[in-house]
Amino acid sequence: MKNTSSGSVRTVLLAVLGLIWLLPVYLLVVNAAKPVDGYNAATVWKPDGFSLFANFADAWDKAALGGTVLATTLYSVVAPVLAVLIGAAAGYAIVVLRLRRGFLWFVFIFGGTIFPLQMVLMPLFSGYASSGLYDTRLGMVVVYTAISVPFSAFVMRNFFTGIARSVFEAAIVDGGSLFRIFRSIYLPMAGSALAAIFILQATFVWNDLLLGLTLSQSDSVRPIMPALTGLQSTYGGAALPTVLAGGLLVSLPTVVLFLAAQRFFSRGLALGQF
Amino acid sequence: MSSAVRDARTGGRAAPLFGLPAVGVVALLLYVPFLWTTYVSFTDYDGLESPVWSGLTNYKAMFSDPDLIGALTNTLLWVVGMVTLPVALGLVIAVLTYGHRWGTWLRLPFLLPYAISGVAVGVIWGFVLQPDGALGQALGFFGLPGASTGWLQAGPGNTLMMIVAVTWQAAGVNALLFVVGLQSIPAEPLEAARLDGAEGFRLFAHHLWPQLRPITTVVIGLSIVGSLKTFDVVWVMTQGGPGTSSETLALSMYKETFVLNDYGQGAAIALFLSLVTFAASVLYLRYQLADGDSR
Secondary structure, three states, rough: HHHHHHHHHHHHHHHHHHHHHHHHHHHHHHOOOOOOOOOOOOHOOOOOOHHHHHHHHHHHHHHOHHHHHHHHHHHHHHHHHHHHHHHHHHHHHHHOOOOOOOHHHHHHHHHHOOOOOHHHHHHHHHEEEEEEEEEEEHHHOOOOOHHHHHHHHHHHHHHHHOOOHHHHHHHHHHOHHHHHHHHHHHHHHHHHHHHHHHHHHHHHHHHHHHHHHHHOOOOOOOHHHHHHHEEEEEEOOOHHHHHHHHHHHHHHHHHHHHHHHHHHHHHHHHHHHH | OOOHHHHHHHHHHHHHHHHHHHHHHHHHHHHHHHHHHHHHEEEEOOOOOOEEOOOOOOHHHHHOOOOHHHHHHHHHHHHHHHHHHHHHHHHHHHHHHHHOOOHHHHHHHHHHHHOHHHHHHHHHHHEEEEEEHHHHHHHEEEEEEEEOOOOOOOOOOOHHHHHHHHHHHHHHHHHHHHHHHOOOOOHHHHHHHHHOOOHHHHHHHHHHHOOOOOHHHHHHHHHHHHHOOOOOHHHHHHOOOOOOOOOHHHHHHHHHHHHHHOOHHHHHHHHHHHHHHHHHHHHHHHHHHHHHHHO
């Protein structure tokens, strides 16, 4: 009896807290859907009309999202894929091939996660400027890959440590080359870990502001978050519903990815942090 | 078998090939820049002419320039705010949802903001907090004071409100981590405690909380490291203003370097941030490793 009553208290508490949590989302959606003409800042809590798609289109044009969406998609697919492969190769070298002083190399690679981005921004900016990588898509892919490698190597090393040594020995006896063993045995086995890293890093790249702000400027290279800030800072130019529609639009991919892969995501999170 | 042993040795020789890309890319894009920033932090450098050695000048400036001291104070405020609010809320959400029949679903509203970028969080909360914005109107509707407060117009209030915004974003993921921690607690001792009559808060304080210590360390460690880097939300909501009232060190670094072209000063801030982050990371990694040993 007591148990059920405490259970319902729990449910009510959670429901109330959850509703409070959803209020900003409600405000975002409702106001992003209001027509720009006749937008009334005094009634933000009430829905009023529906021109969400017109506002999407408006944000798309004003922030030149077309180019940036394409560029950001490229970055958040290619860079994590590269990072996952590079990290897996490093894990394979260290754990399976028993690279000499492997642990030290692992510490070296993983050490890359310790620096705040701020620590590498300025030299990257200077280096990119003098090497012609500044404001190029290649440059952005390279930097996002580099940033994602340490975490990927970390997870992959952990993952490969859990695989029995006999798998490798058997493959060697069967005469597989080291590259083939990596590609057709170890990579496929690591599927779920690879996917978890990919999702986490793709989200990170999609949501990045600082690197994009620093290393790019043209509409076709600049990632989406700096573009959105551009839209926002011209508050006079872009009306509030347009800005909010932009915010909603750029959030949709990560929210959908997150909801679709929630279990996966949390497992990846657990993998990464422990 | 002897051929396998020989091949395994070949593996040892081929191993560097597989490790090279990771080491190379990390060295070139993270370590070399890191060393360069470290060097520049001891120089006077505008990004154009060669850096001129200036010893600790930039560091002295960091601890005497009122603007930077303000940024330092705000960063501290962020650290304190982020290890309390989102951590406590995360814990509450985790404990309330754990073992609940609809736990996964009830956790969803809190997880949703985590999938949203810092930039979008800034856009939403900038909108909520603008003078006579959503928050002001809600307060006015209920006849509460503060309806026309300019939430972001003065420090340290603006920093506090932004901490609230990030709490909204981060509480869910902390809850998720705490749930992972709760799952790892063995069920039998808990059952025994329940049979002994431990319930509600007592069960939590005496049986759950002590066992959650390792995960709490992780959550707090991540919160500290994350809060030291706070940039996006502040950049979007106030750009560190008005004036420099809401600047964090991460933002000051960006401004000094890329707006004021004082690369040396920016580098000094970056190095200081790195050292603090590093110290925090080592501290919590040591806890984690110690915990791993005891298992």
